[in-house]
Amino acid sequence: MKHFTPRRYKGTSGAAPGAAPGTAMPPRPRRPRLAEVARAAGVSAASVSRLMSGKARVAPATRQRIVAAAERLGFDLARGRQPRIIAFLLSNRNVLHPFHSAVLVGAEAYCAEHDYALLFLPYHYPAAAAAKSLSLPEILQNRRTVSGAIVAGTNSAALLERLTTQGLPWVALGNNILGAQGPCNGAVYFDDIGGAEQLTKYLIGLGHRRVGFAGNLRLPWYARRFQGYQAALAGAGLTPMLGEVHTREGEEMGYVAAKLLLQRSAPPTAIFAGDDSAARGVYLAARDCGLEIPRQLSVAGFNDTLEAAALHPKLTSVRVFTEELGKQLAETLLQRIERPDSPPAALALPTLLIQRESCGPAPLHRRLAAARGA
Amino acid sequence: MKHFTPRRYKGTSGAAPGAAPGTAMPPRPRRPRLAEVARAAGVSAASVSRLMSGKARVAPATRQRIVAAAERLGFDLARGRQPRIIAFLLSNRNVLHPFHSAVLVGAEAYCAEHDYALLFLPYHYPAAAAAKSLSLPEILQNRRTVSGAIVAGTNSAALLERLTTQGLPWVALGNNILGAQGPCNGAVYFDDIGGAEQLTKYLIGLGHRRVGFAGNLRLPWYARRFQGYQAALAGAGLTPMLGEVHTREGEEMGYVAAKLLLQRSAPPTAIFAGDDSAARGVYLAARDCGLEIPRQLSVAGFNDTLEAAALHPKLTSVRVFTEELGKQLAETLLQRIERPDSPPAALALPTLLIQRESCGPAPLHRRLAAARGA
DNA sequence: TTGAAAGCGCTAACAC
DNA sequence: GTGTTAGCGCTTTCAA
Numbered sequence: 001m002k003h004f005t006p007r008r009y010k011g012t013s014g015a016a017p018g019a020a021p022g023t024a025m026p027p028r029p030r031r032p033r034l035a036e037v038a039r040a041a042g043v044s045a046a047s048v049s050r051l052m053s054g055k056a057r058v059a060p061a062t063r064q065r066i067v068a069a070a071e072r073l074g075f076d077l078a079r080g081r082q083p084r085i086i087a088f089l090l091s092n093r094n095v096l097h098p099f100h101s102a103v104l105v106g107a108e109a110y111c112a113e114h115d116y117a118l119l120f121l122p123y124h125y126p127a128a129a130a131a132k133s134l135s136l137p138e139i140l141q142n143r144r145t146v147s148g149a150i151v152a153g154t155n156s157a158a159l160l161e162r163l164t165t166q167g168l169p170w171v172a173l174g175n176n177i178l179g180a181q182g183p184c185n186g187a188v189y190f191d192d193i194g195g196a197e198q199l200t201k202y203l204i205g206l207g208h209r210r211v212g213f214a215g216n217l218r219l220p221w222y223a224r225r226f227q228g229y230q231a232a233l234a235g236a237g238l239t240p241m242l243g244e245v246h247t248r249e250g251e252e253m254g255y256v257a258a259k260l261l262l263q264r265s266a267p268p269t270a271i272f273a274g275d276d277s278a279a280r281g282v283y284l285a286a287r288d289c290g291l292e293i294p295r296q297l298s299v300a301g302f303n304d305t306l307e308a309a310a311l312h313p314k315l316t317s318v319r320v321f322t323e324e325l326g327k328q329l330a331e332t333l334l335q336r337i338e339r340p341d342s343p344p345a346a347l348a349l350p351t352l353l354i355q356r357e358s359c360g361p362a363p364l365h366r367r368l369a370a371a372r373g374a
Numbered sequence: 375m376k377h378f379t380p381r382r383y384k385g386t387s388g389a390a391p392g393a394a395p396g397t398a399m400p401p402r403p404r405r406p407r408l409a410e411v412a413r414a415a416g417v418s419a420a421s422v423s424r425l426m427s428g429k430a431r432v433a434p435a436t437r438q439r440i441v442a443a444a445e446r447l448g449f450d451l452a453r454g455r456q457p458r459i460i461a462f463l464l465s466n467r468n469v470l471h472p473f474h475s476a477v478l479v480g481a482e483a484y485c486a487e488h489d490y491a492l493l494f495l496p497y498h499y500p501a502a503a504a505a506k507s508l509s510l511p512e513i514l515q516n517r518r519t520v521s522g523a524i525v526a527g528t529n530s531a532a533l534l535e536r537l538t539t540q541g542l543p544w545v546a547l548g549n550n551i552l553g554a555q556g557p558c559n560g561a562v563y564f565d566d567i568g569g570a571e572q573l574t575k576y577l578i579g580l581g582h583r584r585v586g587f588a589g590n591l592r593l594p595w596y597a598r599r600f601q602g603y604q605a606a607l608a609g610a611g612l613t614p615m616l617g618e619v620h621t622r623e624g625e626e627m628g629y630v631a632a633k634l635l636l637q638r639s640a641p642p643t644a645i646f647a648g649d650d651s652a653a654r655g656v657y658l659a660a661r662d663c664g665l666e667i668p669r670q671l672s673v674a675g676f677n678d679t680l681e682a683a684a685l686h687p688k689l690t691s692v693r694v695f696t697e698e699l700g701k702q703l704a705e706t707l708l709q710r711i712e713r714p715d716s717p718p719a720a721l722a723l724p725t726l727l728i729q730r731e732s733c734g735p736a737p738l739h740r741r742l743a744a745a746r747g748a
Numbered sequence: 749t750t751g752a753a754a755g756c757g758c759t760a761a762c763a764c
Numbered sequence: 765g766t767g768t769t770a771g772c773g774c775t776t777t778c779a780a
Contacts, residue, residue, distance in 0.1 A: 034758065044767045049759055059765055076516050080758090083457070083519040088494070096475040105470050108494055117513045120462070120482055120494040139491045142450050145457040145519075280684055287686075310654055310681055312661075408774065418751045423775055433749060454774090 032075040041069035052077050086111060086333060087119040087139070087146045091153030092127070098305045099322055100152055103173065106326025107150055114334055119146060127154075127178055131161040140168060148337045150329045154178065154220070160186070171333040173325070174346065176220050183346040186336070188328050192221065192302070195318040195351030196228030199300055200272060202316075202353060204236045207362035208270040208298065212241040214257035214282055215274030219249060222274040225302055229272055241268050249274075254281025262289050262297075269362045270298035276307040279315050279358075294360035304354050313357035320351055406449040415443035426451050460485060460707060461493040461513070461520045465527030466501070472679045473696055474526055477547065480700025481524055488708055493520060501528075501552055505535035514542060522711045524703045528552065528594070534560070543714065545707040547699070550594050557720040560710070562702050566595065566676070569692040569725030570602025573674055574646060576727060578610045581736035582644040582672065586615040588631035588656055589648030593623060596648040599676055603646055615642050623648075628655025636663050636671075643736045644672035650681040653689050653732075668734035678728050687731035694725055 034052075038045040043062055050056040051066050058066070070077050088104055090096065096104070108118045125134055139145055140163075148169035151160065154176045163170045174180075174187030183189065203211050213229050215222030230240050241264075243257030254273050261268050262285060273279035279301035283293065291297040293313055301308055304319035328347060335342060408426075412419040417436055424430040425440050432440070444451050462478055464470065470478070482492045499508055513519055514537075522543035525534065529546060531554045537544045548554075548561030557563065577585050587603050589596030604614050615638075617631030628647050635642050636659060647653035653675035657667065665671040667687055675682055678693035702721060709716060 033756090045758075046760085046768080047766060050765090053759080055759095057765065062765075076518070078516070079518060083513070085459075085493070085513075085519070096470075096479050098472060098475075101470040101472075101475050104494065105496070108496060112496070112511075115512070117511075118494050119459070120478065120492050122479070122482060122486075137486075137491075138489070139457070139459075142452070144450065144453055145459070283686075307680070307684055310684055312657075312686060407772090419774075420751065420753095420776080421749085424749090427775080429775095431749065436749080 032073040034075070037066065037069045037073055037075045040073060041065040052080070082147070083145060084116045085119055085146050086116050086330070086337075087121045087149040089140075089149050089151045089153070090120070090122045091151065091155045091159065092124055093122065093153045098307075099303055099320070102322035103152055103326040103329070106323030107330040108326070109323070110327040110330035111334075114330075116147075116330075116334065118330075121149075123153075125156075125159065127156050129156070129158060131158040131165065134159060134162045136162065136166065140166065143168060148333045150326075150333055152176075152329075157184070160184070169333060169336045169340065171329050171336065173329060175224060178220055183348075185344040185346060186332075187346050188325065188332055189346065189348040190320050190325055191348050191351050192224050192318075192320070193228040193231075195320075195353065196225040196272070196302065197232045198228075198351075198353050199302070199316075199318050200229045200232035201235075202355070203270045203272065203298060203300065203359065204232065204238070206270070206298065206359060207364065208268075209238060209362065209364075210241060210266060210268040210270075211238065212243065212258070212261040212268035212271040213274070214243055214245070214254050214261070214271055214278050216245050216247070216249060216253055217242070219274075222249075225272075225274055250277040251281040251284070254278030255285050256281070258282040258285035259288070262286075262291070268297075269364075270300070270359065273299065273301050275303050276301040276305045276311075276315060276317055279317070280307060280311060283311060294358050296363060298359040298362075300359055308354070308356070311358070316356045316359045317354050318351050319354050321349055325349055406447040408449070411440065411443045411447055411449045414447060415439040426454065456521070457519060458490045459493055459520050460490050460704070460711075461495045461523040463514075463523050463525045463527070464494070464496045465525065465529045465533065466498055467496065467527045470496075472681075473677055473694070476696035477526055477700040477703070480697030481704040482700070483697070484701040484704035485708075488704075490521070490704075490708065495523075497527075499530075499533065501530050503530070503532060505532040505539065508533060508536045510536065510540065514540065517542060522707045524700075524707055526550075526703075531558070534558070543707060543710045545703050545710065547703060548720065549598060552594055557722075559718040559720060560706075561720055562699065562706055563720065563722040564694050564699055565722050565725050566598050566692075566694070567602040567605075569694075569727065570599040570646070570676065571606045572602075572725075572727050573676070573690075573692050574603045574606035575609075576729070577644045577646065577672060577674065577733065578606065578612070580644070580672065580733060581738065582642075583612060583736065583738075584615060584640060584642040584644075585612065586617065586632070586635040586642035586645040587648070588617055588619070588628050588635070588645055588652050590619050590621070590623060590627055591616070593648075596623075599646075599648055624651040625655040625658070628652030629659050630655070632656040632659035633662070636660075636665070642671075643738075644674070644733065647673060647675050649677050650675040650679045650685075650689060650691055653691070654681060654685060657685060668732050670737065672733040672736075674733055678726075682728070682730070685732070690730045690733045691728050692725050693728050695723055699723055 034048050035045050038048045048066055051058045111118045123137055151170050151172040156178050157180045172187040174184055174189040213226055215226055217223045217226055233240055243260040245253050245257045247253040247256050258271055271282050273282045279299055282299050286293055286297050293299055301315045301317040304317040308315040308317040408422050409419050412422045422440055425432045485492045497511055525544050525546035528550045530552050546561040548558055548563040587600055589600055591597045591600055607614055617634035619627050619631045621627040621630050632645055645656050647656045653673055656673050660667055660671050667673055675689045675691040678691040682689040682691040
């Protein structure tokens, strides 16, 4: 530890040595010493030390006198205490999407309630890098400043291994971890597989038999949703319809995938877009094909970000409780920091299907319903 | 400063005293001492101390030996160095909008390049509070952990005053400061007044004579845009049309304001929404009134967030270079931290009109043009 | 630039 | 719970 001993201002004069004699230097206030506080408060240095470290009880009266003296002298009783800071590691993302914004806000709120501050730390590394070859951001290289990390964005199991060998407590957002078999200890999940399954069942329930999926399966979040989608279809004896896409993600991906699906000889009557941005692309493709949503094509998204309600017609989507997710991540991490020996567990948050106006009965159903009505 | 003196592990045995005799305690590794590094490197403790503090030159050969020894023993040569952290204060906001997300990302990028980490610090306080009555987040109460603050969100001049008396260097995002007369020193602005003026001139150029404004003037960002709007109208001899709104902001505000404007006996042919969210509300109101955009009503927004391009028809808006804004904020702050005596200056970033599909010629113009064509 | 040694600020051990 | 006192870990001084 550094001891910011201001020897240049030795003694009590307050004037810097070397000042021209006779010059009335404004007495630059020295950094106050613990011993001075003790003297001013009429207690021993040990008591002040004890109060500061919190390692032993101090009588209320004593405490009060010390606090008052410290205040008077401008002595920081918290100095030397390790800062309570955790890092929000956002891996391999170039922008902070509303999704992760909300996770960040939730995490910060929980941290603030527990007197921790949150460091926003974007970080890029190759997905295939081995644990040992990863060089963490400098501020994580020791536990001096940062007590732990929430690991969000897209990550590899290798990074988590690296953090473990570094001795830094962490919790990961489990859904976007590449190359992990099964649920990962120390991760918090949201149930996107279940949500996707529920959404797909809802579409099937509307009478759709040909339901397309717009997503790039090389990205873990799309892959997981595809999994739920597939499960629901299998349960109804239907086959998946996937647009083969090489665009990575977002609106463009959704547009291309939807176009490919709609060009088929037997096009889908509903499209499940891997996320709300992709759904925006699907909307564009539908417009291009002259298809009215939801009369001729049903569209659904995922994540229920602001975009979902901004689209016209409003998008049916699956809500992820992002702020809650952030809070859970923070809570789990703080527990691990404060009780390192407590058993790590994997936690999964539910998702919620939000029905809006972008999904309707399948065209055939509609015709049948109309016929029945007539 | 705390001296984490592990007296319980005194000596070199590594075994905790009090362990049952004969029990082979795994020698818990003690925190290594500076003196040990010195011994291992074959130099004096003073040299190691000098290397760590950087206050005196160390010969390259010596440095190398010390670094190697420290590495071997797991001694952190950076310990005791003040962490390079700045705070991103987001005041009086409940959510992290894409706008501020981008500012945050830009600021972080600049900080990372200069070896600073960025703390995400939402903060709520009453707009009318006096400087002295404000209690800052605890982590800002001394300069031990945080070296400075970027002040974003909605702020009062009192907060800036408070930070100054606290001795914490700061830079503010100037556009949303309440109760400041004229540009404020130590603030970075983006030219929303100019952008609003340019946008309004563009609408006038399209032939619109009745241009409405949807915004709540009690909010500083809307008020500034109204100012530019008013200037452009005045230049063309036109009068402002403002929907009187008590809803605070966003889509709802835009909807209500637009409805009120469109109910007038001489309704506007174009509406300038104070921001893109408000424009969304205007779109809804237009739909309700059976008006087609842009044929019967032109709509423009501000900020050019993702929403602008997501709306249909795509929204004409004024782009704010948010990431650049973040970088400028960070750059200005780091300069003030490293050269506290350098003159503070107010800086303004330009904005850019992005023409999309939501604005067209005024209905009268169109009729004239059609007549000419016929 | 370096080491020896003095010194500083703080903490821990122990007595009451 | 508090003061006394020893002493730790680091920094600075000083001389070379």
